[in-house]
Amino acid sequence: MHAPLSRSRLLLPLTAGVCAIALVGGCSAPDSGSAAPEATRSDSARQGPVSRATNELQSDYQEVIKNVLPSVVQIDTSNGLGSGIVYDAKGHIVTNAHVVGDEKTFKVTVATGEKVLGASLVVSYPEQDLAVLKLDEAPDGLKAAKFGDSDKVAVGQIVMAMGSPLGLSSSVTQGIVSALGRTVTERGAGGGTGVTIANMVQTSAAINPGNSGGALVNLDSEVIGIPTLAATDPQLGGSTAPGIGFAIPVSMVRTIADQIIKDGKVTHSGRAALNITGRTVVDDDYQPVGVALVSVAGGGAADKAGLRVGDIITKIGDAEVTTITSLSEALADHEPGQKITVTYLRSDAQKTAEVTLGEI
Incomplete structure (x- = not known):
């Protein structure tokens, strides 16, 4: 089961900065008559490396913010x-599709100035x-972000999310990075089912309305993903579940953005498809039991495998x-081109077909 997810177009934030917790021991000075020099030296020796490590981590945070926030x-x-x-010095900006919606023109504000750009x-x-x-x-001095390598992203890496939650x-x-390879489904318009996205990066960095389309970055000042979703908890009335956010991996971001900039469209999505449209069907108890094919694209994956309108898919592989x-x-x-077994019902009889997957 996948947690319900909410997209973050008006996304909310935290503070306009990063706070590191200093681990500093509290020690009062010994009385003049006390004699514990060895203990004092030992405590100082233990505290010193901790303080230095904390200061170094804080400096790392501040350096990343300095490097990435202008982008x-x-x-x-x-x-x-x-x-x-x-995305580049020519003024291309990458963001989430749900941020732009159906609009064609926008007002953009860069982090380094108050001027609003068209x-x-x-x-x-x-x-x-x-x-x-x-x-x-x-504008002069426009700074493109540095994009990282998805293959080098690992669970446990420290990351920061940068954006404009609630206009901040x-x-x-x-x-x-809490987990890798998550498959999540967005909530669509009107609360319906939206797009399903694979290989998402799960993070504990707060993702709130307004963060959508921003940057998830590592301590090397590299963008490793675009914050897009926050999990919601049905038991809390659909409110955002703290510490569970998702970002589109940088590999997919670069693949799609490069095609759009070069060709003016996405020519290869890298996403598998049956090339059908379908609808959920329910049994007599109104429980969902499969997906009925409403249309089958001629020459598409399902059509070539012999599936037809009215068939009800009940399994993809296992x-x-x-x-x-x-x-x-x-x-x-x-992936597109992969062969899978599709189990389906036709006139209440269970059948299987070997399908070579197409592409969205």
């Missing part, structure tokens, strides 16, 4: 605020919740399929 922008739309990252949409790609904007005029521009929160969401999540674990 993080605030994006103002008619529906709220989001964040973005300067920007236009290049391409939005909702299938991966990514979009690229371009500043109408790139240039806000920074810190945490660690993964049970009961809803559109579970179908999307099952496909997210595979």
